Amino acid sequence: MASYATIEAETATADPVEMLTKIRDRLFRQDSRRARFEQAVLPHLDAAYDLARWLTRNDHDAEDVVQTASLRALQFFDGFHGTNARAWLLTIVRNSFYSWLQKQNRGHEIGDPFDEDIHSSEDGSVPAPDTELLRQADRRVLRLGFESLPLPYREVMVLRELEGLSYKEIAEIAGIPIGTVMSRLARARRHLQDFLIAQGVKEGRR
């Protein structure tokens, strides 16, 4: 937006009262820009933190990422004309996270270690999962399960299952087609089921 010099230039006029009025209106507009920003963004701070925390996997980095993202959001707020402030903010959080990750030189984490063959069920041989075991999975094991998901799968699962976003919103946030959202969710859920069942077996709950 405008620098002080531009405000000065735009409001320069021969009549001092008129100039004061103009500057006053201008300052008022900036105040209201801040107010509009806070009303649009603050209600979604929790969701932003949740996503950042799941992506970075620790409190401190999550806070850093959310802080960077909210400052970027403030800078680019004039470019936001939509109605979905939550999806807009989450997009910025996600981008901030990936910039942060690159700076950490940890780009390799983005990789996709899922083996296509193992997780494909297109041959129709869906194994019978133990639904009771799945239903009883506790918080600790579920957290481990989510953390074991590779990033591209973890982010869609967090957006869908924890933040309740639609496929369309997730597709926009992650910059992928809706079909990819669907296939990532399908594979992530299958991975989680396998993970939980393996954990259940390990702990002798079967």
Place this chain on the structure above:
Amino acid sequence: MSCPTTDHELTAYLDGELDLTSTLEFERHLEDCPSCARGLAAQRALREAIGAADLRFRPTSVQTRRLRNAMAATPGEHAALRLPSWRGLQAIAALLLVAVASWSLGRLWPPRTGPDLSEQVVSSHVRSLLAGHPADVISTDQHTVKPWFTGKLDYSPNVVDLASQGFPLVGGRLDYLGNHPVAALVYRADRHVINLFIWPAAYTPDGAGPEPVATTRQGFHLLHWTQGGMTYWAVSDAGEERLRQLARLLRSS
């Protein structure tokens, strides 16, 4: 047995993201395909477990405060981040002067209360929802809420419980709008929260009549009217019609 249905369809069905035709088709298919039915049961069980565990991470109150402070301390403009030049410093000095002057002028020229006030009303509504406790005195009893304001305000707001008409009273709190402490009553309409602000019309003479005027701001509906020398502002994400109902009930009470 071979099944042409993929995990993807099952997933989209579970998430309610299939279109109507595909949904019906898939439901017909489920009846004849035990393998898909088992797959769906497993996915549902997983979702139930995830829902019950609530895996969301929430910032601590200290973190939230730090994040908000960081935002508040930022000018939010690219240009302002640069070091000010001499000319810039001159401009800042001039602006400071102007800020003081305009502040004094502001006292002589009261700012247009219309748009400014409705913005404050929405902010206050949002803040009350964010804080998680919209009411300082929590009671559905009008005879508890009304006396609570005594001694806190120099007027007595009209408090009525409209539970039997679908607007149960949740409570009340003090708020600060248009440079005055004001009464905020909190009502519920189904699952929506309605904030009703009441103050003497003399505080903000904006010429609102007895007929409610509706506006929307940031997706919230606002209704504004005066009645018995008091200004009323109702704000909610409940529909405009619900607010009008509430206004009708209040005006006839």
